Amino acid sequence: MINTGQSAASQGLLSCHDCHALWKQSEQHTHCQRCGSALHLRKPNAMPLTWALLLTSTFLLVPANMLPIMMITSLGRGEPATILGGVIELINLGMYGIAFVVLAASILIPVGKIIGLLIMLVTLQFGLTTNMQQKMMMFRMVHWIGRWSMLDIFVVAVLVALVQMGNLAQISGQLGATAFAGVVIFTMLAANAFDTRLIWDKHSGTDSE
Amino acid sequence: MDKITDTEHLIACNECDLLLERPVILDSQKAKCPRCGSTLISARHNSIERTLALSIAGMILIFPANLFPLLTLELMGRTQSQTIFSSAMGFYYDGLWPLAVLVFMFTILVPACKLLLLFWVSFSLQFSIRLPARRFALRSYQHLDEWGMLEVYLVGVLVSVIKLVSMATLVPGIGIFCLGALILVTTMSSSMLDTDLFWHKIAEADHD
Numbered sequence: 001m002i003n004t005g006q007s008a009a010s011q012g013l014l015s016c017h018d019c020h021a022l023w024k025q026s027e028q029h030t031h032c033q034r035c036g037s038a039l040h041l042r043k044p045n046a047m048p049l050t051w052a053l054l055l056t057s058t059f060l061l062v063p064a065n066m067l068p069i070m071m072i073t074s075l076g077r078g079e080p081a082t083i084l085g086g087v088i089e090l091i092n093l094g095m096y097g098i099a100f101v102v103l104a105a106s107i108l109i110p111v112g113k114i115i116g117l118l119i120m121l122v123t124l125q126f127g128l129t130t131n132m133q134q135k136m137m138m139f140r141m142v143h144w145i146g147r148w149s150m151l152d153i154f155v156v157a158v159l160v161a162l163v164q165m166g167n168l169a170q171i172s173g174q175l176g177a178t179a180f181a182g183v184v185i186f187t188m189l190a191a192n193a194f195d196t197r198l199i200w201d202k203h204s205g206t207d208s209e
Numbered sequence: 210m211d212k213i214t215d216t217e218h219l220i221a222c223n224e225c226d227l228l229l230e231r232p233v234i235l236d237s238q239k240a241k242c243p244r245c246g247s248t249l250i251s252a253r254h255n256s257i258e259r260t261l262a263l264s265i266a267g268m269i270l271i272f273p274a275n276l277f278p279l280l281t282l283e284l285m286g287r288t289q290s291q292t293i294f295s296s297a298m299g300f301y302y303d304g305l306w307p308l309a310v311l312v313f314m315f316t317i318l319v320p321a322c323k324l325l326l327l328f329w330v331s332f333s334l335q336f337s338i339r340l341p342a343r344r345f346a347l348r349s350y351q352h353l354d355e356w357g358m359l360e361v362y363l364v365g366v367l368v369s370v371i372k373l374v375s376m377a378t379l380v381p382g383i384g385i386f387c388l389g390a391l392i393l394v395t396t397m398s399s400s401m402l403d404t405d406l407f408w409h410k411i412a413e414a415d416h417d
């Protein structure tokens with residue numbers, strides 16, 4: 001007898017991660033018969049994988065902010081630019097709106113994303129299943145907004161391609177940009193590796209295998 | 210003997226695994242999980258037909274968006290134009306080839322693949338032609354979705370304009386308008402895609 005209102009796992013069912021087809025656990029398919037994806041009750045190694053990716057991106061946050069992301073050379077004088085420096089420059093130009101967009105995309109979102117994922121990991125680790133609706137909302141937000149952090153990398157990409165005026169003015173990309181792209185990609189991968197169902201397993205009191 | 214084990218009328222929430230009776234919804238309606246609030250299914254009017262049309266439009270637009278310059282910079286009589294590809298290559302010339310590869314992937318390769326995969330699947334379903342690897346194509350599309358970043362790139366172009374406008378003259382090229390149209394089309398195509406319907410159609414066709 002299958003009861004709705006419980007987790008599918010507790011009712012002997014398993015849903016495919018890719019196409020969401022429901023399969024009976026007793027059938028023991030290794031791959032989904034509908035879409036061909038590998039079947040798992042929960043994402044394998046969700047917790048260690050998310051931790052590892054999250055720590056990597058946290059470490060990369062340091063060089064991403066300390067190292068210059070680009071070098072602006074004009075009339076023979078080179079000046080390195082960092083992410084924060086770029087924001088300050090926009091503020092000095094009086095462009096507060098754009099300064100805020102860049103600040104949000106380059107610093108607030110990546111840091112917020114790391115904190116958001118940490119909250120989810122700690123929630124899972126200690127089974128703190130209060131305010132789950134809010135936590136899920138936050139996780140979805142973190143997931144959705146993550147790619148917007150690539151903004152600063154694309155700005156540098158465009159500047160590097162456009163400002164190639166020899167000794168008059170020249171912009172070149174620097175290592176900080178690579179580190180920053182690393183932060184963005186590893187936080188995106190971390191969010192993908194996490195499985196929110198693991199938290200709900202604790203919430204409803206049904207243990208996952 | 211027990212028909213209860215048939216799972217067709219059931220659905221499990223993708224984010225909290227709550228088992229529910231599959232809701233019956235009308236076109237352009239969404240059903241949300243009552244426990245965690247995630248979207249269970251979202252029905253779209255003429256999903257297959259529209260996705261097909263939009264993917265074709267996208268595959269056409271991707272050429273001018275990539276071939277024509279997005280911006281031209283003029284400074285003391287010298288000019289420099291820029292395309293999506295040249296902004297990836299800039300990093301390559303600066304010795305940052307991993308970054309060049311990433312920018313190329315997020316702005317050219319992934320958006321192109323997404324359109325092609327979507328075309329492959331919707332074409333196959335629209336005309337009931339069993340094209341090979343369509344299950345793989347739809348799955349790949351779902352995984353690639355968030356790695357296409359054209360809209361972020363366009364905002365990046367706009368921020369660059371603001372940064373440069375005080376020191377040089379910037380002329381928008383045809384490419385930037387094509388890029389805008391391409392973003393509109395790809396965004397619409399991914400919101401028109403009813404994955405639940407697509408997977409059901411694929412399963413139905415595979416059963417016959």
Ligand SMILES: [Zn+2]
Binds near residue numbers: 021036
């Ligand atoms: Zn499947």
Ligand SMILES: [Zn+2]
Binds near residue numbers: 227
């Ligand atoms: Zn749910």
